[in-house]
Amino acid sequence: MVDVLPATSPEHAIIVSSTEMSTGEQSNVSTLGYSTQQLDQLKLACEETAHVLSHQLGAECRLLIRPPYVIAGDLDQQILTKYHSEIVQPVEHALYQSLFRQRTEKPITILIFSSDNVYQRYADTLDGRNTANYYGYFERDQRRVVMNRQTGDGTLIHELTHAFIQADFPQLPVWFDEGLATLYEESDFAEGRAGLTGLPNWRLKTLQEGKRNGNLQTLEKLIASNGLRSRYQSLDYAHARYFCLYLQEQRLLSACYRSLRGTHLSDPQGIATLRASAKKKASLKLRKIFCDG
Secondary structure (H helix, E strand, O other): OOEEEOOOOOOOOEOOOOOHHHHHHHHHHOOOOOOOHHHHHHHHHHHHHHHHHHOOOOOEEEEEEEOOOEEOOOOHHHHHHHHHHHHHHHHHHHOOOOOOOOOOOOOEEEEEEOOOOHHHHHHHHOHHHHHOOOOEEHHHHHHHHEEEEHHOOOHHHHHHHHHHHHHOOOOOOOOHHHHHHHHHEEEEEHHHHHEEEOOOOOOOHHHHHHHHHHOOOOOHHHHOOOOOOOOOHHHHHHHHHHHHHHHHOOOOOOHHHHHHHHHHOOOOOOHHHHHHHHHHOOOOOHHHOOOOO
8 A cells, every 4th residue: 555645735745655665665675784773764754855855845746755765756656666676775785795885874865756857946946056068966965866867877977976975984085086987977787786887878979178278287187186176076076087987997996995994084185095006007008197207
């Protein structure tokens, strides 16, 4: 039986409670690394989040409570459920098998809108954002993913990666944070779904054009900086992504992430961590970039 929580007004979105989950979904949720008590607390927090959000979204929207997620949008309940079961859960499982360990203790909201017009309208209403140049975004203070469905599943995986990083390692340097998120926006599951494997994508063209135009900064400058250049943001995204792809190919990506998580106080940008990895790995390219002498 569907457990639908009544909206306080016909103009408000309808909330579908987590008790409506299928047996398969409930089975999957129980393996996500939370205790029963933690799940109960997250369910209550998700219900509170959904109640507030229902007053901010129009009657065309539906909200699903799937602890630790509140998933909403101007889409049918079945479509939102499919996003949860076929993308959110498998990606979470894969990345927590291979990379992350600390799970969120607070709800993560995922808003998926059917068109660019609806997406831009709600981005402005909810977060005061002008999203004309962005497929989606992660609002960190609210732990909220917002995306235009028409841009594809990669956008959701990109923004979810940011949400998982915030829970696991919020001090991760920007180059690595954006490098991982852009890496996984075009990816496939590793064997046994024990991780994600980033694949080449459209950002390579941006990287190549930036190099030809002389706008590509050195890798050392990218890593040493505290953020991405506003004028060349797309280029820096591509640069960070393809360096993470290189680390993945060298089987250094997970090791560098985990090492930096333990040494970020003394090595906030990861230079020393990468230097140590280069010395351990027979990679002339890494040694040339990061090793002394």
